[in-house]
Amino acid sequence: MTARLLIEAAGPGVTVQDAGRFGYSRFGVTPAGPMDLPAFLAATRAVAATAALEVSLGGVALEAEGATLAVAVAGGAFDIRLDGARLPAATLLPLAPGARLSIRAGAAGAWCYVAVGGRIDLPLALGSLSTHARSGIGPKPLSAGDALPLADIAPAPARPRRLAAPWLGGGDAPIRVMLGPQDDYFPNVSIEALLEAAWRVGARSDRMAYALEGPRLAHARGHDIVSDGAAMGALQVPGSGAPFVLMADRQPTGGYPKIATVIGADLGRMAQRRPGEAFRFRAVDWEAAVAARAALKNEMAAGAVLTPLAAELSTETLLAENLIGGVVSARD
Amino acid sequence: MRFQPSRGRDMDAPGPRYLDQGETALTVEFGDAVDPDINARVLALDDAFRAAPPPGVRETTPTYRSLLVHYEPLEISRAALIDWIGKRLPGAARGASAEAMQEAPGGSGLLRPARNDGECWVVPCCYDPALAEDIEEAAALLGSTAGALAAQHAGAVYRAYMYGFAPGWCYLGGLPTPLALPRRLAPRGPTPRGAVLIGGGLSLIGADPMPTGWYVVGRTPERLFSLQRDPPFLVAPGDAIRFEPVDAAAFAALDARAAAGETLARRESAS
Numbered sequence: 001m002t003a004r005l006l007i008e009a010a011g012p013g014v015t016v017q018d019a020g021r022f023g024y025s026r027f028g029v030t031p032a033g034p035m036d037l038p039a040f041l042a043a044t045r046a047v048a049a050t051a052a053l054e055v056s057l058g059g060v061a062l063e064a065e066g067a068t069l070a071v072a073v074a075g076g077a078f079d080i081r082l083d084g085a086r087l088p089a090a091t092l093l094p095l096a097p098g099a100r101l102s103i104r105a106g107a108a109g110a111w112c113y114v115a116v117g118g119r120i121d122l123p124l125a126l127g128s129l130s131t132h133a134r135s136g137i138g139p140k141p142l143s144a145g146d147a148l149p150l151a152d153i154a155p156a157p158a159r160p161r162r163l164a165a166p167w168l169g170g171g172d173a174p175i176r177v178m179l180g181p182q183d184d185y186f187p188n189v190s191i192e193a194l195l196e197a198a199w200r201v202g203a204r205s206d207r208m209a210y211a212l213e214g215p216r217l218a219h220a221r222g223h224d225i226v227s228d229g230a231a232m233g234a235l236q237v238p239g240s241g242a243p244f245v246l247m248a249d250r251q252p253t254g255g256y257p258k259i260a261t262v263i264g265a266d267l268g269r270m271a272q273r274r275p276g277e278a279f280r281f282r283a284v285d286w287e288a289a290v291a292a293r294a295a296l297k298n299e300m301a302a303g304a305v306l307t308p309l310a311a312e313l314s315t316e317t318l319l320a321e322n323l324i325g326g327v328v329s330a331r332d
Numbered sequence: 333m334r335f336q337p338s339r340g341r342d343m344d345a346p347g348p349r350y351l352d353q354g355e356t357a358l359t360v361e362f363g364d365a366v367d368p369d370i371n372a373r374v375l376a377l378d379d380a381f382r383a384a385p386p387p388g389v390r391e392t393t394p395t396y397r398s399l400l401v402h403y404e405p406l407e408i409s410r411a412a413l414i415d416w417i418g419k420r421l422p423g424a425a426r427g428a429s430a431e432a433m434q435e436a437p438g439g440s441g442l443l444r445p446a447r448n449d450g451e452c453w454v455v456p457c458c459y460d461p462a463l464a465e466d467i468e469e470a471a472a473l474l475g476s477t478a479g480a481l482a483a484q485h486a487g488a489v490y491r492a493y494m495y496g497f498a499p500g501w502c503y504l505g506g507l508p509t510p511l512a513l514p515r516r517l518a519p520r521g522p523t524p525r526g527a528v529l530i531g532g533g534l535s536l537i538g539a540d541p542m543p544t545g546w547y548v549v550g551r552t553p554e555r556l557f558s559l560q561r562d563p564p565f566l567v568a569p570g571d572a573i574r575f576e577p578v579d580a581a582a583f584a585a586l587d588a589r590a591a592a593g594e595t596l597a598r599r600e601s602a603s
Contacts, residue, residue, distance in 0.1 A: 022390060022391050023391055024499075024565075025391055025393040025400075026378075026392070026393055026394055026494075026495060026568075026569060027495045027499060027500065027557065027564075027565045028495035028496050028497060028498055028499045028500060028501050028502075029499045030499075125559055126559070126564065134498075135498060135499050135540065136540075137499065137559070178352055178354050178355065180351050180352050180353065181351035181352060181353045181359045181361075182351070225364065226364055226365060226366055226395075226396050226397050227395050227396060227494065227496055227503075228359060228361075228395055228397075228398050228400070229353075229357070229359065229393035229394075229395055229398065229399070229400025230353075230400075231353045231354055231356065231357035231400065231402065233354055234353055234354070251496065251497060251498070252393055252495075252496065253393065253395050253494065253495075253496035253497070258353065261352070261353045261354035261357070262354065263354055263355055264354060264355060264356050286352060286355050286405075286410055289354065289355035289405075290355050290405045290406065293355060293356075293405065293406060294406055297406065
């Protein structure tokens with residue numbers, strides 16, 4: 001059975017992403033991949049997919065063609081509606097031909113993932129389906145009128161269910177960083193400012209980098225370094241003293257000193273900060289970063305829980321849910 | 333993959349610095365300069381990873397002077413990774429045997445270890461000012477002429493230090509010293525595809541158009557990067573490259589052949 005996912009409307013920044021394009025950074029190729037990996041995995045694992053649509057604050061409206069699709073949505077607290085009826089921000093739902101799934105910016109969060117039970121039937125570029133808009137590698141960013149061909153369609157659930165994944169949401173705890181790799185390019189006063197100030201994500205933020213607004217971070221040894229590899233989450237400080245957090249579409253190398261790096265367990269929370277939102281950084285060491293990583297991995301291994309929606313708590317619904325079972329395995 | 337016995341200057345070289353970039357990336361820093369010996373040590377370690385990566389290492393990114401190792405810390409600890417690296421550092425100068433060392437013909441005077449057993453890529457390049465948009469401006473800044481600049485640029489053998497900035501943007505060491513020119517203070521508009529550039533004492537091939545502060549002194553019809561070709565990239569970090577001048581008419585013909593999928597660059601013995 002084949003089907004298509006129709007893009008009825010799309011704001012800027014709706015792209016196809018899989019886990020990322022690895023192995024080509026040595027040739028200047030950006031890895032791309034999801035901005036919020038744990039949220040991406042919550043959506044894709046719920047429908048056993050390997051790729052998803054990444055939706056920005058501009059939102060998207062989708063329809064199914066050719067089959068009723070199993071669709072999982074997870075990410076920030078977006079406004080999710082199926083034919084106008086409000087659904088939880090993380091949800092597994094059937095999308096029948098003729099129905100309209102609309103996803104708009106909601107109470108919080110900057111990115112939302114829409115995974116379909118099946119395979120997005122597009123050619124891989126350098127082994128990956130991830131869009132890198134700037135270099136033109138991977139599928140083009142999606143706009144109204146586009147249709148994604150689907151193969152290996154999975155059966156859809158009978159009705160929408162809440163997708164509860166404890167690692168979604170994030171909260172207001174400080175974003176944890178490890179200092180370095182070039183923290184020795186900065187005087188102590190800059191390190192202190194980084195860790196004590198209230199920061200905001202600036203308006204000039206996108207998949208490539210988040211511009212941060214806060215105190216200027218002076219350099220001790222100049223602001224040029226001989227180019228060095230750059231990881232996602234690195235806080236690069238150019239001559240202006242205003243740091244950028246390098247995100248999924250970063251260049252694989254960079255020529256500015258990196259004062260600190262957001263730890264893996266907090267990258268998704270960093271990505272979900274909206275322009276204007278205030279937050280703080282907190283420094284941790286390698287051991288603490290790895291412990292946080294292990295804790296997140298364990299949470300995700302336990303899997304997301306699917307529950308019927310409260311509005312549908314009829315005896316009939318409960319019986320059906322008990323028969324189907326509610327736990328999604330989230331193992332690789 | 334082959335390790336050469338250490339030469340004196342490598343024995344004397346201090347060990348690398350290990351700098352964390354979060355818990356999933358480790359910068360192995362061999363120096364803080366654009367230098368052929370430092371780059372050779374970076375690429376030797378990179379070779380070791382590519383030949384037999386330890387479990388948990390996902391990808392390595394070589395640059396002029398450091399190797400960024402992306403790893404999964406729940407599979408290999410930082411200490412185990414550093415231990416693995418330390419065991420592979422002796423004799424870490426790739427291709428640094430006497431027969432692979434060559435004097436830079438362009439006058440930089442640096443000994444450059446060449447990779448791939450002394451083979452060299454020969455890449456066509458048109459220096460006609462009609463295509464080499466900035467060559468007259470760059471020549472004027474250098475107190476030279478476009479013709480002299482082209483002859484000097486085409487007379488040198490370069491080494492691919494690293495890629496960066498954008499896919500297929502390949503940074504080249506070995507620019508003759510008289511062609512060293514600071515980059516522009518403000519970037520120029522997007523370069524033409526296949527731009528051959530100079531700036532900051534280096535040369536560079538820009539695969540796809542991008543704005544840059546470097547000067548376009550030539551243009552190659554070769555596609556350094558093409559998704560339609562297998563392999564998509566021709567030149568690997570560490571490879572030797574020289575440019576073979578072609579006129580504008582030849583460029584047009586070669587460009588059409590490259591557009592049809594043909595590989596124009598050829599390999600020759602560097603000796």
